[in-house]
Amino acid sequence: MAKWVFKSVFVCFLDLSTLLKMDIKCCGILISLMFVWTGLVIGPVVTVLISVGNSAVVIGLWPAHLIWTYYCVAKTKRLGWVLKIALLVSLPVPLILWPIVANIGSLLGGIGYGFFAPLIATFEAIGESITCKIYHCFTDGCISTLKRSCTVVRDFTDFCFHSYFSYMDELSEEIYPDEKPIEVKLSKLPSCILVSLLAIPVDVPLITALALWKSPFMLFRGWKRLLEDLIGREGPFLETVCVPFAGLAIFLWPLAVVGSVVASFFSSFALALYSGVVVHQEDSFRMGLAYILAAISIFDEYTNDLLDMREGSCFMRPKYRRNMISSGGLDSKKLIEQRKEKEKEGSHSLKLVSHGSRTLKQAIQQYTPMQVWGWLFKSCEVNGRILLREGFIDVKDIEECIVKGDCKKLGIKLPAWSILQCLLASAQSDSLGLLISDEVELTKSNWPKDKVFEWFLAPLLVIKEQIKTLQLGEDEEISLRKLIMCYKNERPEEWDNTGFPSTDTVRRAQLQAVIRRLQGIVGSFSRVPTFRRRFKNLVKVLYLEAIQTGLIAETDGGSSKAGNRNRHQCAKGDKNNTDDDGEQNEQSSRDGDSIV
Incomplete structure (x- = not known):
């Protein structure tokens, strides 16, 4: 076995030396120097940035976490009295361990990220298009790793400052009359x-x-x-x-x-x-x-x-x-027989997967979580520009998100509308999965093999089938733009004066249930650390769009006028909206369907 291991390492050095056009001895010396460079220069700086930054956040917010956790657990009605008392008694253990675990994890994560991230980037410098490969082996990945380490601290801060308090606020919310508390x-x-x-x-x-x-x-x-x-x-x-x-x-x-x-x-x-x-x-x-x-x-x-x-x-x-x-x-013979039958049915595909067939990998392109994440924000940008021009996004919500950091309202409604656009397009085209764009269809066979994404994507397929059975008309789809952006959608009576085409209360209740469930899904993944950072960047793009289109003037009066225009657009009836701008709204809706 040792002979095979040394032989494999020799083959690795041979491949790398061929790309660098040098002998194996020089290639080994170069790799050793790159390890020293990343391990002694870049690694310690990244480790200090991540460990010190995350530790400062944890220690600084620990008193607030302690007080607010006890307050929300004591206030919540989702837990019975016995379970609540047990949690209040046992809470000091996780609250005391949290700073210790977070600091140790940040230190280890900083060491690993600071060492391997620039090292991987240096090996990317040996491609065919790179001329001075040896120079790029030492320079590539240094600045980008330092920037990404600061991004890691920022995302961790967002999780501790926003996501954690959001979870606690949800725990302390009022429960429905028919909902039973969890009791021991x-x-x-x-x-x-x-x-x-x-x-x-x-x-x-x-x-x-x-x-x-x-x-x-x-x-x-x-x-x-x-x-x-x-x-x-x-x-x-x-x-x-x-x-x-x-x-x-x-x-x-x-x-x-x-x-x-x-x-x-x-x-x-x-x-x-x-x-x-x-x-x-x-x-x-x-x-x-x-x-x-x-x-x-x-x-x-x-x-x-x-x-x-x-x-x-x-x-x-x-x-x-x-x-x-x-x-x-x-x-258990029955269990073994069932497994053998399953293996016979999928023996060909299992064989291909186990042997890593390139043909199968080319036929089924596996998408990564970052690709799906990017498609979502691209969709929010496209639909956000459309909704901003049509007056369904209040300019004051954009300003509050940028200045005060309050993105709760816009951060739920805009992604929910973008996902609804995707579900409408997928239902109309009889897609087996979700039509992310005109060329990409996300199904169970090619979506990211990640449990977290499966928790979010699987319910969307169920909602898509529900929308498909409702068979919405074009006028109803156009009306949903205003309803999802300007209303709470908690009771069917809220749509009485909105000009919604259907008067069927059951149909309205079903659509409102779909909207509420979409907003709940968006609320869940809005707590992911990277969401807040990327959404704030998206809001900045919408802010620039509002300035270019004249919705925001340089004076406060102009901004107030733009805000009044937005609120008026949300308040007026859908009938006038479809009569005056129906063709424009329909075309904008189709433009927004091209991505998510």
């Missing part, structure tokens, strides 16, 4: 605690022992896969720029194996403590004891699938849910 029954607590205490000495040692037992398999299977990719120039070795780092991954793979064993040890505590949750949910002490044994089987089966080992588990899996089919590990 005192009669079940003794059995829950007892089962959890019994689970820790059973699950933690056995799961850790399983992780240690399978770590050699993970080590050699990982090396085998990396060497196969190296020989076939697949996976991380597909791009020449990534070849040195892929070679480094062969050396660092044992660290990944050690990290997985440590992660398994800590995750075993979570699996053990979940037995108490099972007792509370199923109201059965016996079900909790059954889960203690089932957790070992679940972990064993999951790791077998991950390492491509034998199916199932040799440990028994008793029934720990009332509506669950009991499974006895390898004795």
Whole structure:
């Protein structure tokens, strides 16, 4: 195995030396100098920026987080009295650990980012179009890494200052009359605690022992896969720029194996403590004891699938849910037969994926989260310009977002309208997914394989089918522009004097429910750290657009006049709007459909 590893590293240096047009010895010296440059010069500066900046934010906001967290938990009606008291008593533990964990994480993240980010950028300087490659190997990525480190601190500040308080405000909001608070029954607590205490000495040692037992398999299977990719120039070795780092991954793979064993040890505590949750949910002490044994089987089966080992588990899996089919590990023939049938159906596609077929990768282009994120903001920019010209965006909202930083209203309504435009276009075209643009269709086969994005994209497909069944007319789609931007859309009666074409209260309630759900989805991903920074940049673009179109004058009077014009546009009836500007609105709506 060591011979193969050294051979793979030799091939990596050979590829890089061919691009740099120098011998392997000089190439090795150059790489060593680049490691020293990034590790001793750029890395420490980036580490100080990220660690000191994030630590200052955490320590400075910690008193506010402490006070506001206690206030919101004490005020909320979403939690029952028992659970609320338990949280108030246990809150000091996470609140005290938060600065420690955040500071250590910022330090480690700053070290890793400051070292690898400029190093990756230097290897991008060896392309065919670069003339002085050696010079760019040392200069590229330095300034950009320093700028991005400042961006990291800014996004972290937005999360701590805006997103966290937004979560707490949502927790303390009033609940609906038919909504029941989350409560923990005192009669079940003794059995829950007892089962959890019994689970820790059973699950933690056995799961850790399983992780240690399978770590050699993970080590050699990982090396085998990396060497196969190296020989076939697949996976991380597909791009020449990534070849040195892929070679480094062969050396660092044992660290990944050690990290997985440590992660398994800590995750075993979570699996053990979940037995108490099972007792509370199923109201059965016996079900909790059954889960203690089932957790070992679940972990064993999951790791077998991950390492491509034998199916199932040799440990028994008793029934720990009332509506669950009991499974006895390898004795469950029905489960194995079902898996074999699934493998036969998708054996061809699984084979292509496992072997990293280039043909399959070219046929199915996998989009990244950053691409989808970029499409959303591009759509908000296009639709924002249209809505601003038509008077559906109040200029005062733009000014408040820039001056005061209050983007809550505009930051929800504009993305919700942009996503609604995408859903309308997708429903009209009978698309299987979402029509992001005229050339791009986002489906389950090509959207980002990221759990967070699946949480947001999967509900949008459901809403698209709901819109498709409603079969909206063109006049209704045009009216929705004003309704989503200028109204709260909480009751069907709000649309009585808006000129909405349909008088069916059920249809209105369905559309308002769609709008509220879209606004809820937007409210969720508006708490993502990068959202606020990118949306404020978008608002600055709209502000410049308002100045160029004359909606904002240099004097305060002109700005007030523009604001009155916007409010008048939102207040007047849709009938006059469609009579005077119907053709223009329809054309603008179609222009906005080209992106998201």
